Amino acid sequence: MYIYDSVQKKKLKFEPILENRASIYVCGPTVYDDAHLGHARSSLAFDLLTRTLKAKGYEVTMCKNFTDIDDKIIKKVEATGKSMEEITSYYIERYLSEMSALGVTRANIEPKATQSLQAIESMIKKLIDKDIAYIISTGDVYFDTSKDSNYGNISHRVANDDDSKSRIEHTSQKRNPKDFALWKACKGDEDICFDTTFSKGRPGWHIECSAMIEKHFEGNGEYSIDIHGGGADLLFPHHENEAAQSRCATGHELSKYWMHNGFVQIDGEKMSKSLGNSFFLKDALNLYDGEVLRYYLNSIHYRNDFNFSEEELQLSKRRLDKLYRLKKRVTPTKASVANKSFKKSLLDAMSDDLNISIALSLIDEFIANTNDLLDRNPKDKALKKETLANIEFIDELLGFGGKEPFSYFQIGVNSELKEKIEELIEKRTEAKQSKDFKTSDAIRDELTSMGISIMDSANGTLWEKA
RNA sequence: GGAGCCAUCGCCAAGUUGGUAAGGCCGUAGAUUGCAAAUCUGCUAUUCACCAGUUCGAGUCUGGUUGGCUCCUCCA
Structure with missing residues (x-):
């Protein structure tokens, strides 16, 4: 088994840290909205990986998380008046049922951020104790990127990168521009927040993945997991930051291999919510069978961008x-x-x-x-x-x-229509037998206009919905 | 401004370590069929954005040009 490692940028022989086993962690969705085709593609890509490894005899442990604490979720809570739990469980359920329609195998472990707070807190504490993370006056906790000499190894972004044009927030209290939040302190009483020894607040986006991986995988002392996957847009900063946190907290590397899938594009542009060109999976599944979508979305290599049409x-x-x-x-x-x-x-x-x-x-x-x-x-x-x-x-x-x-060929045909089709085919067969081709052709035209194509075979006339 | 990816037939798309261009769709000719559909068979890129270089030999390596996309903000 060879896989392309996006950190080393080449195909590598897959040699798992534990013999005949494969541990995989894939970044899952933030559950504040419906999944779009991009989510589908990522799921499908790593489903293919899982199935291939299993077919090759590996015992696969697949972990895919749900980010269920996030600014966008909180905004949705404010906008709808619903509880966070109500919103996230709704979208998690939708996500799972849509992915199942695509034939995606369920992950063995599906952790939620809200269920991993202890692991998150203890990892942040470890980093604070090592003076790699620091608390600012607001109660926010930041990761000091200058303390990690390997920072940048994942995305190959050099330390003296020109940040002047970047859109990283320049908080005055941050030690370095690239430092990122591990913990965001709550601002008001009405905020959704959790109590910890350092401040009341909620976790930053990057820390949850690191904490979940440590919580659910033992690793081998050198790496925590075999393969870390996700969309190509997660390489930086998300995966870079994950790797840094884990490296500094545990003393070993997070993942042996890193895999990233390409995007789904619409008219040559990345599909994203900010661009407003999302094609939601639920709409696609309304128009097309899940299996057809699966075949289509998986028909080109997972690393290439996919122009949807x-x-x-x-x-x-x-x-x-x-x-x-x-x-x-x-x-x-x-x-x-x-x-x-x-x-x-x-x-x-x-x-x-x-x-x-x-x-x-x-x-x-x-x-x-x-x-x-x-x-x-x-x-x-x-x-x-x-x-x-x-x-x-x-x-x-x-x-x-x-x-x-x-x-398969009768998807979207109800029993009433089916009866009618079969009736017409019977009439046509009779006409054909009496060599009344005029009538039989007329019936065939009628069926064609209904979107039904027929094929005569040795075993009688078969039909398909176009 | 910085970093990276990509460019192969009308369309989609493969192409490990350089060795002489898979497959699908479409089109077309034929077999089969009452005629179709389905199925099968044949044909369909001397050429891989462009220019230069390395080499006996490059789609594959090096340098440059052009075009497209992505990341540096939340993102699969």
């Missing part, structure tokens, strides 16, 4: 359709054992830093080859059984192809 999504669906058409051809049958060399080549592709393009091209090849063989020998039972097993392996590794094939 609905036309491309439709084209992508056609590619997935082919897999399901093949599955239709081998249904019903019982799966035997997946073809060894097919399995190996798929795994090899994914083992190379999740080379999904190669994996998908192997699948296309498999589909064409199998269709060809079935054309020549439609009754090859062994082939059908193996084909189904291969498709099951694809589903296990890549997370698509697992549906019952007939229902």
Whole structure:
């Protein structure tokens, strides 16, 4: 298994800190709003990583957090009058159900910031005791970046970086411009805050991830976890700061490997809430099947930026359709054992830093080859059984192809419409048998206008929703 | 102002350590079909933004130019 490490900027052989195990931490969402396609992409990318590692025999522990204390959440509390708990639990539930619609495997550990306050407090205390963190008059606690000689190693930002043009806040009491808040003291009585030995307040954004990792992973004394993941925009300052805090508090490095996924773009620009060009996942799931979205969003390499377009999504669906058409051809049958060399080549592709393009091209090849063989020998039972097993392996590794094939092509068709379609097809078959092609073609046109395409096969007429 | 990423067929997109351009969509010719659809087969980049260099040999390395994106503010 090779993965691209965004700190060393090259592909590295994956050698976990504990044999045959992989510990992964991925930065999850701040739960103050609905998830957009960017969240989906990140989830999907690391889901692919998890599935690949599992298929290769690693015991994977995946941790994904929920940031449930944050300025934006507090603003939402003020704006809606709802409690923080009400807001965050609503969005957490939505997030989980939308990700599940995309076929994302649930993380083993899903910690929330509000449940990790003890770990956060003790880590901050450790840093204060070591004089690496300092308290200013307001009660805010800052991390002194000058105390960490390795600060900048993650993002490769040098210490004498020109900060004059940057938009880092220049608080007078900060020792260095790059120092960041570990703890934000509350300002008024009505603020949402938690009591600690240093001040009443709430944690900064970066510390929670570090604290959660220390809380949930043991590491090996050299690193806490194997892989730390997240969106490319988190590399700096978030991951740089996480690494610094953990390094200084624990005396060892946070993560052995760092992986970052590319963005989802709309018209060549990053999708983000501040730009107002977000495509919310709930809207996308209203228009398209989760599996189709998954296939599309995972169809290019996770590190590349992804330019989202609905036309491309439709084209992508056609590619997935082919897999399901093949599955239709081998249904019903019982799966035997997946073809060894097919399995190996798929795994090899994914083992190379999740080379999904190669994996998908192997699948296309498999589909064409199998269709060809079935054309020549439609009754090859062994082939059908193996084909189904291969498709099951694809589903296990890549997370698509697992549906019952007939229902896949009938998504969005209610039973009433279905009855009508089948009635029309029956009439058409009768007309065809009496060679009344005028009538049969008219019925086919009617079905086409309903968005239904039909295909005559040896086993009768099959239909699909376009 | 600083830091970084990217640029491959009409479109999407692979391309470890340099060795002579995967795959998909679209298009097209054919097989099959009453005609279609589905399926299969063939064809579809002497060329990898541009310029120069290193090399027997570069999409792959080096330098420069142009264009696009991202980070330095919350962000997946």
